[in-house]
């Protein structure tokens with residue numbers, strides 16, 4: 381009987397995988413159509429990043445959203461991997477860079493120090509000439525690289541892949557600001573971060589989530605922050621959600637804070653009315 385059950389489980393598993401596969405293919409097809417229809421359904425949301433010492437908005441992180449007529453809204457955790465798998469991340473990535481830089485230019489007219497953070501996928505780094513794309517768009521818009529920062533997610537690959545390393549080095553050569561995202565979850569160590577001359581370390585939400593309850597997480601974040609500062613890197617905490625979180629992390633002296641406590645990611649127009657040039661009281 382156990383054998384029988386085992387077999388059924390196996391069959392069900394295969395069916396699930398097949399269904400999941402079909403669903404993935406369907407969504408990829410819809411993503412492809414969105415791209416072909418001039419990025420219909422894609423939108424950038426913006427989440428404020430707060431300068432902790434100045435108690436004002438440093439800028440925003442651009443975060444991709446996608447809405448489909450049939451599938452509805454999916455989270456980037458669901459659809460970004462599909463964009464990567466299908467190679468669509470290359471054109472969509474270009475669209476993201478252009479859209480975010482146009483928005484940045486517009487907001488810099490109201491706040492000259494406004495900074496935009498843009499996420500790059502490792503596929504974009506490896507499979508396209510992303511630096512050329514960035515420089516072309518920057519030149520076209522007449523926007524400087526000073527207040528723009530590109531975030532790449534920490535992963536073992538980032539560190540071990542020599543092509544990726546070369547590309548990250550050419551970011552440095554061209555004075556393009558680089559941040560390492562989700563730091564602490566992967567394999568990167570500080571020597572690597574220092575060697576690659578990142579400008580910013582974003583400590584992953586996973587460490588901040590329980591920071592008021594876990595002495596261990598608190599100490600890890602404290603250590604990471606001190607080490608980053610000793611290497612002249614700026615530190616941003618992600619995932620600060622409550623007043624308690626905020627009170628707790630302020631003692632650790634982060635340069636920047638990003639989290640639901642201040643604001644969730646929102647549309648460009650909402651960002652502009654609610655957060656641009658706003659002081660933050662805390």
Ligand code: C2E
Pocket residue numbers: 427442443444445455456457460476499500501531533561562585618619620621638639640641645
């Ligand atoms: P990420 O780059 O680490 O972005 C931060 C994520 O944390 C965002 O999720 C943001 O909404 C979320 N977040 C911010 N503050 C809080 C908080 O206080 N609590 C909680 N629970 N979450 C918070 P989002 O927008 O769903 O994006 C998820 C991931 O998808 C991003 O992580 C990034 O890896 C990827 N992604 C999003 N937009 C883009 C993009 O334009 N290009 C690429 N390549 N990847 C993107």
Ligand code: MG
Pocket residue numbers: 441499531561
């Ligand atoms: Mg990011």
Ligand code: MG
Pocket residue numbers: 561562582584585618
């Ligand atoms: Mg992150």
Ligand code: MG
Pocket residue numbers: 533561562
């Ligand atoms: Mg991430």
